[in-house]
Amino acid sequence: MSDFTSNFWSVYVAGLTIVSIIACLLLLWITARKKVVSTSDNTTGHVWDEDLTEMNNPMPRWWMWMFVLTIVFSLGYLALYPGLGSFAGKLGWSQQGEYQQEMEKGRAEIEPVYARFASMKPEEMAADTQAMAIGERLFMNNCAQCHGSDARGSKSFPNLTDGDWLYGGSPEKISETLHQGRVGNMPPMAEAVGSAEDVRNLSHYVLSLSGSPHDSLRASLGKAKFGACAACHGTDAKGNQALGAPNLTDDIWLHGWGEEAITAMINKGKVNEMPAQAGKLTDAQLGVLTAYVWSLSNKPGAAAR
Numbered sequence: 001m002s003d004f005t006s007n008f009w010s011v012y013v014a015g016l017t018i019v020s021i022i023a024c025l026l027l028l029w030i031t032a033r034k035k036v037v038s039t040s041d042n043t044t045g046h047v048w049d050e051d052l053t054e055m056n057n058p059m060p061r062w063w064m065w066m067f068v069l070t071i072v073f074s075l076g077y078l079a080l081y082p083g084l085g086s087f088a089g090k091l092g093w094s095q096q097g098e099y100q101q102e103m104e105k106g107r108a109e110i111e112p113v114y115a116r117f118a119s120m121k122p123e124e125m126a127a128d129t130q131a132m133a134i135g136e137r138l139f140m141n142n143c144a145q146c147h148g149s150d151a152r153g154s155k156s157f158p159n160l161t162d163g164d165w166l167y168g169g170s171p172e173k174i175s176e177t178l179h180q181g182r183v184g185n186m187p188p189m190a191e192a193v194g195s196a197e198d199v200r201n202l203s204h205y206v207l208s209l210s211g212s213p214h215d216s217l218r219a220s221l222g223k224a225k226f227g228a229c230a231a232c233h234g235t236d237a238k239g240n241q242a243l244g245a246p247n248l249t250d251d252i253w254l255h256g257w258g259e260e261a262i263t264a265m266i267n268k269g270k271v272n273e274m275p276a277q278a279g280k281l282t283d284a285q286l287g288v289l290t291a292y293v294w295s296l297s298n299k300p301g302a303a304a305r
C-alpha cells in the first residue's frame with residue numbers, strides 16, 4: 001500500500017471489505033426471516049429424479065451461529081491485524097517485522113558459535129571440523145553456483161583448489177578477495193600488437209611458454225611482440241597478482257587455450273568479475289569462508305585428493 005501516493009486505494013479496499021461483511025450479515029438476516037410457502041406435507045414442491053423431494057426445514061441453529069461467529073472473527077481479525085486497506089492493525093504485526101525477528105533470533109543463536117572462531121587464526125579454523133562444516137555450507141549456498149560444488153571452477157571461473165592464484169592465496173589476500181570482490185580487466189590488445197598475423201604469431205609464443213602444443217616458427221616470430229603484454233603479465237610472463245594478471249607459463253588456463261582462445265583474448269580482451277561479498281555475508285561468515293577456501297589447497301594431503 002505504501003506504493004500509492006494518495007490513500008484513495010486504501011479507503012477503496014477498506015470500504016469494499018466492510019461492505020462485503022455487512023452484505024453477508026444482511027443476507028443471513030434476510031434468509032433467516034423469509035419463509036417459503038410450503039405445502040401441507042412440509043416440502044417445497046421441488047422433486048428430482050422422480051421421487052427426490054426437497055424438504056422445507058429451517059437451517060440448523062448451530063449452523064447459523066457458526067456463520068455469525070465467522071463474521072465476528074473477521075471483525076476481530078481486521079481490528080488486530082493488517083487487512084483493512086493500509087490500516088496496520090492494533091497489534092502492529094507485519095511480515096517485515098516477523099522476518100526481522102526471525103533473523104534476529106537466528107543471529108542470536110549462531111553468535112556463540114562464531115564467537116568461538118573470532119579468536120582463531122584462519123589456519124586454526126581450517127583444522128576445526130565445525131568451522132569447516134559451516135564453511136562448506138556457506139560455500140555451497142553462496143559460491144558453488146560460480147565456482148562449482150567441488151570448488152574446482154570451470155571456464156572463466158577459477159579453480160580454488162589448485163594452489164594457483166590470480167590475486168594471491170594467503171588468508172589475507174583471500175579475505176580481501178571475498179570482502180571487496182575483484183575485477184580482472186585485460187584491455188583489447190590487437191592494436192598494440194599489430195596485424196592479424198602478428199596476433200597469431202604472438203598467441204603461438206604464449207602457448208610455447210607453458211609447453212602447450214604450438215607452431216614453433218610462429219612462436220619465434222611472435223616473441224618480440226610480447227613486450228606489449230609484459231607490463232601486466234611480467235617480462236617472464238609469470239603474471240602479477242596485484243592486477244590479477246594470470247601466470248601464462250603454468251599451463252593453467254582460466255579462459256581456455258589453443259590459438260583460437262588466445263587470439264580472442266588478445267583481440268577482445270576480457271573483463272571478469274568476482275562479486276564483493278561484504279554486503280551479503282557478515283565479517284564472521286567471511287572469516288570462516290576465508291579459512292575454508294584456504295584449506296582447499298592447504299590441507300595436508302589435499303593435493304592427493
Ligand code: HEC
Binds near residue numbers: 177
Ligand atoms: C557470480 C559468480 C561468482 C560468485 C557467486 C563467487 N565468485 Fe569467486 N570468482 C568469480 C570470478 C569470475 C572470479 C575470477 C575473477 C577474475 O578473473 O579476475 C572469482 C575469483 C575468486 C577468488 C580469487 C581466486 C584467485 O585465483 O585469486 C576467490 C578466492 C573466490 N573467487 C572465492 C569465492 C568465494 C569464497 C565465493 C562465495 C562467497 C565466491 N568466490 C563467489 C565468480 C564468482
Ligand code: HEC
Binds near residue numbers: 187254270
Ligand atoms: C592491462 C594489463 C594487461 C595487459 C597489457 C595484457 N593482459 Fe592479458 N590479462 C590481464 C588480466 C587482468 C587477465 C585476467 C582476466 C581475468 O580476470 O580473467 C589476463 C588474461 C590473459 C590471458 C588468459 C589466461 C588464462 O588463464 O586463460 C591470456 C592468454 C592473456 N592475458 C594474454 C595476454 C597477451 C598475449 C597480452 C599482450 C598482447 C596481454 N595479455 C596483455 C591483463 C593484461
